C-alpha cells in the first residue's frame with residue numbers, strides 16, 4: 001500500500017475507535033432506558049404514591065415508593081456541598097494567597113492525596129471512627145450527618161483543586177492593580193480574585209455536587225440504609241445509589257427495573273449538572 | 289506563589305479595620321487548612337495503627353479464611369490485577385486511538401471532534417453505580433458473561449476511558465509543533481510522525497494518563513459489585529467471578545462482623561498500591577525525559 | 583556591523599571540495615520551479631501578492647528582504663508547508679518541472695520529498711541521531727537496515743558531521759550543538775535525495791563559526807541540488823548566490839520587487855529600492 005493509502009486507512013480506524021468511545025455514553029442511556037421500561041410501564045406514578053418500599057419481582061406484589069431515597073440523596077448531597085464548598089474554597093485560597101510557597105506546595109500535594117483516596121476507604125473510616133463518635137452523641141451513629149461529613153471530605157479536594165486552578169487563571173495584572181490601589185489582602189481576594197474566578201469556582205462546586213450525588217459505597221457504609229424520610233440529621237436514611245447497591249444482587253423483574261429507573265434518575269441529575277458546568281464554562285470563554 | 293507580594297500590602301499604610309478583616313480571613317483559612325491536613329493525618333494514622341499488625345507477606349500470599357476474617361488476600365490481589373489488565377487492554381488502545389485522532393488528525397472545532405469530546409465529557413460524569421448497572425445489563429446479561437473478571441474489566445474500561453483520552457490528548461498536544469512541521473517537511477505521513485516522534489515524546493504524559501486511570505480503577509468498587517461480583521476464590525480465568533481490594537474492604541467492613549482487622553490491612557494495601565504506582569511512573573517519566581535529551 | 587565569518591575554518595569540513603565556476607552549475611538557467619502570480623493569505627489577510635518567480639535548476643537563489651515581507655511564506659508555499667497553517671490559502675500557479683504543485687490531486691508526501699525544507703531553528707526529532715537519519719528513510723521505503731546505515735553515513739559525511747558523531751549515533755540528537763543540529767537536519771534532508779532544498783534563514787540561529795560551516799556546505803551542494811535560501815546576510819548572499827530576489831512589504835503585503843542574477847542586483851539593479859537595499863546593507 002502507498003503511504004497515502006495507509007494513512008487513509010489509519011485515519012478511518014482512528015475514527016472508528018473514537019466513534020466507539022463516544023458511543024458508550026449513548027449506549028448507557030439507551031440500556032438504562034430499555035431496562036427501565038417495565039418500571040415506567042407497570043409502576044409509573046406508584047414510585048411516589050405507594051405507601052413504602054417493599055419491592056417484589058412483580059409490580060402487583062410489592063410497593064415501590066422511591067421518594068425516601070430521593071430525599072435521602074438530596075439531603076446528603078446538599079449537606080455535603082454546603083460543608084465542602086466553603087472549606088474547599090478556603091483551601092484553595094490558602095494555597096493561593098495565604099500559605100508560604102513551600103507550605104502551599106506541600107498542602108496541594110496533600111489535597112491531591114485526599115482526592116486519590118478511594119471512596120471505600122473514606123466509608124470505612126467513617127464506619128469505624130465517625131459512627132462510634134456520633135453514636136456517643138446520639139445512637140445509632142450511622143446517620144445522615146455521618147454521611148454528610150464523609151461525603152464532604154470526599155468532595156472537598158475536588159472543590160479545592162478546581163477552585164485553585166480557577167484562581168490561578170486570574171490575570172496577575174488584576175491583582176497588581178488591586179495592590180496598587182492599596183487594597184488589603186482580603187480586599188483584593190473578595191473584590192478582585194473571587195469575582196474574576198467566580199465561574200470557575202461555581203463549576204468546581206457543580207462538579208463536586210455531581211460526585212456527591214453519584215457516590216455509593218462510602219454512603220452505604222455510614223448512612224444506616226433505613227428506608228425513611230429522616231426527621232433529623234442524626235437519623236439514618238438511604239440514598240438512591242445505596243439502594244441500587246444493596247438490592248441489585250437479588251432484584252429481578254419489576255424490582256430490578258425500578259432500580260435501573262433510579263439509576264436513570266441519577267444519570268439525568270448528573271447530566272444536567274455537567275451541562276450546567278459546560279454552559280458556565282462556555283460562558284466564560286465567550287467573555288475572555 | 290508570586291501573587292503574595294502583589295496582594296499583601298506591607299507596612300503601616302493598611303488601616304486598622306481592613307487589617308482586622310485580613311487577620312480574621314487568615315485565621316479562618318489557616319484553620320481550615322489545618323483541619324483538612326489533620327483529617328488526612330487522622331485517616332492515614334488510624335489505618336496504620338489498626339492495620340499494620342495484620343500486615344505481613346503472609347497476608348499478601350495466603351488465601352482468606354473464615355469469610356476473610358483470618359488469612360490473607362492472595363485471590364483478591366490476583367483478581368484486582370486481572371481486572372486491571374482487562375481494563376487497560378481495552379481502554380488504552382481505544383483511548384489512545386481517540387486521543388491521537390483528536391489531537392493530530394481532525395480540527396479541534398470540527399463537528400466530529402466536538403461530538404466525541406462532548407460525549408466523553410458526559411461519560412466522565414456518569415456515576416459509578418450507573419456504570420455498574422450498565423455493565424450488569426450489557427456484559428453480564430446481554431453478552432452472557434455472567435459475573436466475571438472480564439465483565440468487570442470491560443465496565444471499568446468504559447469508566448476510565450474519558451480520563452485516559454483527555455490526559456493523553458493533552459500530552460500529545462503538549463508536543464511542540466516544530467516536530468510536526470519537521471516531519472511534514474520531510475514528506476512523512478502524519479501517522480509516521482505520530483508513531484515515531486510524537487508518541488515517544490508524549491510518552492511520559494501518556495504514562496501519567498495511564499496512572500490516573502489505574503488509580504481510578506483501583507479505587508472503584510460500586511461499578512464492580514454487580515459485574516465482577518464479590519466471590520473470594522482465586523479466579524482461574526477471565527470468566528470467573530472475583531472481588532477486588534476495594535470490594536474486599538467494603539465486604540469485610542459491612543457484611544463480616546469481626547472483619548475490621550483485615551479490612552484495615554486491605555485498605556493499607558490498597559492505599560500503598562496507589563502511592564507506589566504514582567511513585568513508579570514519576571520515575572519512569574523522568575527516565576524517558578533524560579533519554580530523549582529534553 | 584557583523585564580522586565576516588571565517589571562511590577558512592569551513593574548508594576543513596569539505597574533504598572533497600572542488601571549486602567550480604558558477605556558470606557551470608546552472609548553465610542553461612532553466613527554471614525547475616516556477617511561481618506564477620502566487621498570492622498567499624492568512625485567514626483573509628494577504629501576506630504575499632502576485633509573486634512570479636522562476637527558480638533555476640542547479641542554482642542557488644537567495645531571497646532577501648526585510649522581516650515580514652513574506653519570504654518564509656513564499657518558501658513554504660513552494661512545498662505546500664502552508665497546508666499546515668489552517669488559515670493559509672495559496673492561489674496562483676506553482677510548477678515543479680511543469681507539474682502543478684497546488685491543487686488537491688498533488689501527492690504531498692512525494693512533493694515534500696522532492697522539495698525539502700530546512701527551518702530557521704534546527705528541528706531534529708527528540709530521538710537518537712541514528713533514528714533521526716534512518717526513520718524518514720524507512721518511511722520513504724528504504725527498508726534495508728544496511729542500506730539505511732550506508733546512506734546515513736554518506737550524508738553525515740557530506741555535512742561534515744560524521745567524524746563528530748560517529749561515536750555517539752545512539753545518543754539524543756538534541757544533545758548536539760545548534761550548528762551540529764542544523765547540519766544533522768541538512769543531512770536528514772539530503773538522505774531523501776531531494777531535487778530542491780529550501781533553506782529559511784538556516785544560519786540565523788547559529789554563531790558565526792557554525793554559520794560559516796553551513797554556508798560552505800550550501801556552496802558545495804551547488805549544481806547537484808537546486809537551492810533556495812532566505813537570508814538576511816547580504817554579504818552571504820553575495821558570496822554564494824547565483825540568482826537573487828528582493829521581496830518588500832508595502833502596507834503589510836509582500837511583493838516581489840526585483841529578481842535576476844545576484845550580479846545584476848548587486849551591481850546594476852533596475853529598481854531604486856533594490857539599489858537602496860543592497861547599498862544600505864553593504865557598508
Ligand SMILES: Nc1ncnc2c1ncn2[C@@H]1O[C@H](COP(=O)(O)OP(=O)(O)O)[C@@H](O)[C@H]1O
Nearest residue numbers: 624629648649650651652653654655656667834
Ligand atoms: N501563521 C500565520 N498566520 C497569520 N499570519 C502570518 C502567519 N505567518 C506569517 N504571517 C504574516 O505574513 C507576513 C509574512 O510573514 P513571513 O512570511 O514570516 O515573513 P518573513 O519570513 O519575510 O519575515 C507577516 O505579516 C506575518 O505576520
Ligand SMILES: [Mg+2]
Nearest residue numbers: 653654655782
Ligand atoms: Mg521568515
